[in-house]
Amino acid sequence: QLQLQESGPGLVRSSETLSLTCIVSGGSISSSDYFWAWIRQPPGKGLEWIGSVYYTGTTYDNPSLKSRSTISVDTSKNQIYLNLRSVTAADTAVFYCARQLASGSWTFDSWGPGTLVTVSS
Amino acid sequence: QSVLTQPPSVSAAPGQKVTISCSGGTSNIGDNFVSWYQQLPGTAPKLLIYEDNKRPSGIPDRISASKSGTSATLGIAGLQTGDEADYYCGTWDSGLSVNWVFGGGTKLTVL
Numbered sequence: 464q465l466q467l468q469e470s471g472p473g474l475v476r477s478s479e480t481l482s483l484t485c486i487v488s489g490g491s492i493s494s495s496d497y498f499w500a501w502i503r504q505p506p507g508k509g510l511e512w513i514g515s516v517y518y519t520g521t522t523y524d525n526p527s528l529k530s531r532s533t534i535s536v537d538t539s540k541n542q543i544y545l546n547l548r549s550v551t552a553a554d555t556a557v558f559y560c561a562r563q564l565a566s567g568s569w570t571f572d573s574w575g576p577g578t579l580v581t582v583s584s
Numbered sequence: 585q586s587v588l589t590q591p592p593s594v595s596a597a598p599g600q601k602v603t604i605s606c607s608g609g610t611s612n613i614g615d616n617f618v619s620w621y622q623q624l625p626g627t628a629p630k631l632l633i634y635e636d637n638k639r640p641s642g643i644p645d646r647i648s649a650s651k652s653g654t655s656a657t658l659g660i661a662g663l664q665t666g667d668e669a670d671y672y673c674g675t676w677d678s679g680l681s682v683n684w685v686f687g688g689g690t691k692l693t694v695l
Contacts, residue, residue, distance in 0.1 A: 500684075509586065510621075510629065510672055512684040526681045559628055568617030569676055569684070570634040577628050 467575035485560030503556040588687035595693040606673035
């Protein structure tokens with residue numbers, strides 16, 4: 464059974480770079496059927512898609528983040544990464560990684576439990 | 585301000601049916617499949633509906649969905665207290681730039 468697990472520092476200083484890892488088990492991120500996505504949720508607010516990456520390294524990114532984000536993959540480790548630069552308090556959120564179908568509805572069909580990242584000043 | 589508009593909250597009694605609307609435009613709902621997600625308190629979202637109206641394995645048939653034009657609707661019949669959650673619609677927006685968008689979410693209260 465597919466499992467996704469996010470990990471990273473729970474606290475990041477303002478203006479620095481937030482770096483997270485998603486470890487995928489029970490399935491290969493090299494499958495041609497899926498993208499792998501990062502989605503965030505500020506406390507008490509809704510979901511925001513950050514971006515998605517294919518095993519080849521092809522990415523789609525949310526333009527609202529103004530190119531602050533970089534999503535990448537390491538197929539040898541079956542891991543996905545997120546870097547978010549120049550963070551502010553507004554970037555405080557629970558960050559989820561999710562598997563996304565690479566066709567049809569492009570649905571997010573499996574999610575990790577999420578990890579809370581707080582940006583401090 | 586979300587591209588997809590959902591009511592902030594809905595409520596109904598146990599056993600009743602509730603519907604949650606998701607309104608968008610021609611570049612998102614009008615041109616792409618819609619999916620729906622349930623987020624129980626303190627947990628990650630879970631897929632309820634994909635490709636407008638299809639249920640993944642394990643989702644009961646009291647959960648239904650439809651789409652017409654630029655609006656989508658999620659229906660939950662035979663409400664149970666365990667259905668209390670936040671519900672989100674989502675789809676691609678193929679407007680000026682390719683972008684996955686979520687609705688603002690709807691809090692369902694089972695009275």
